[in-house]
Amino acid sequence: MDMKTAAFSLPRWRSTGWLCDPGANVPQDIRVKLIGSLFGTLPIFAGGVLNTIAVAVAIAWRDPSPAFLAWVVIEILLCGTRLCVLVAAHRAAAAGRPTFTDVYVLLAVLWGASVGYGTFISILSNDWVAATLSCLSAAAMVGGICFRNFGAPRLVAIMILLSLGPCCIAALLSDETVLRLTLVQIPFYLVAMSIAAFHLNKLLVTTMKAERENDHRARHDALTGLPNRAGLVHASAHLYQADQIGEGKTAVLYMDLDGFKPVNDRHGHEAGDQLLVTIGKRLDALKGPDDMVFRIGGDEFVVIVRAGDQAEIASFADRLVSEVPAPFMLEPEVSVEIGASIGVALIPEHGADVMAALTAADKALTLAKLSGKAQWTLAT
Known part of the structure; x- marks a missing residue:
């Protein structure tokens, strides 16, 4: 044993x-x-x-x-x-x-x-x-x-x-x-x-x-405190396997920020870091008690969501697209706005585990950006 x-x-x-x-x-x-x-x-x-x-x-x-x-x-x-x-x-x-x-x-x-x-x-x-x-x-x-x-x-x-x-x-x-x-x-x-x-x-x-x-x-991002890519790999190996999901739906949402680089260039990396921390807190507040949020690098975040059906996942993706870009106050008189493009993949429809679904969500994210950004796209 x-x-x-x-x-x-x-x-x-x-x-x-x-x-x-x-x-x-x-x-x-x-x-x-x-x-x-x-x-x-x-x-x-x-x-x-x-x-x-x-x-x-x-x-x-x-x-x-x-x-x-x-x-x-x-x-x-x-x-x-x-x-x-x-x-x-x-x-x-x-x-x-x-x-x-x-x-x-x-x-x-x-x-x-x-x-x-x-x-x-x-x-x-x-x-x-x-x-x-x-x-x-x-x-x-x-x-x-x-x-x-x-x-x-x-x-x-x-x-x-x-x-x-x-x-x-x-x-x-x-x-x-x-x-x-x-x-x-x-x-x-x-x-x-x-x-x-x-x-x-x-x-x-x-x-x-x-x-x-x-x-x-090793498994958490030093800036935001969120689990990092290693934490995501661990979750893929120990959680959210297709044969463990049971009823309902599990989705991997791969989010990339639109317009983050100009904020960094204009206001400095400290402001960019502050923005990333705020994004992490905002995502953590929006997720459910059984969901997980990861920062896997740069301005890329992943959210793993458990929901009753695909309609709930779509509703959650809509919320992210609309609420994540709300104005951010970097300083008392400095407000910035950014967008969020998201690729969505389902387990097991688009992959047997998190990492397989993440690959499908990455492709869906590319389509979302090519389609005009600030939107979400479901993997095919």
Whole structure:
């Protein structure tokens, strides 16, 4: 499952929300990605599960007492349930449904507690082979916890505490005085690994914010703030596919300003930039909530419109031709007027996606300009 194409639900419960909280000032989309990282992949999950079950079974085979047999049963039930929830969560994420995040986080906490229970009874059994196996398994699991759950540092700290904390209690109850060293080692290890988890999480969030900002800059026009040609390509690849449109009509309107160059020549490039910003705001105000506006270069804009039928699209094109050229005040006493020529193409009638329809709209735009400008033409 590709986590880039599937969104996992944020926790709803107060307790699991606290455990998975990455800190303040983390945008919602990054929080969703961090939650997705907790679910990981099946191979990583299988490694930890097989390790803990194998150790529990091996020790129970060596000492089939009720305490160790109970550990085996607990491990199998917990790991089997976690596997079912993990598979169901991936399928739900792919389908856009809630992904059982609260249950999955709770099971992770219980799994840590089950490993801690195993180390506890193994140390108190005075079977040092069993104690060695269980403690090594717990230590290995802690490494996996830190690797898999870096998106939720509080969850990391709690799982480490539940996995290794019982060793300290068992050391106090054991007759082996040397085990009291764990009263120093494990708390120190817990603090160190928890601090590392918080630092790693902070570094990850910072990196994701930077990538998010770079991605936004790459897809948006610095002058108007509108999506640029790269944003248009992205929309073509991820939105407005012919097989995703459903009912209604989707149109690509390719608009070129008439008389923009004389404004630049007469009033300067700063005035031209101001005019382009105003055009962008005007288009953004005219579009519907499900429509998108792009500036793809110079004085060229693209509007993608969703409408009930072709008549609505024609009405919208008429509005652009009539309202976009309204007088612009560049300075208190300087007013300019420009026109707008538009080529219109429909999806899928003139192309299976945005870029294919844009090619048809470009040809229609040429016809609109050749026919006298300040008008729109539908692609043939």
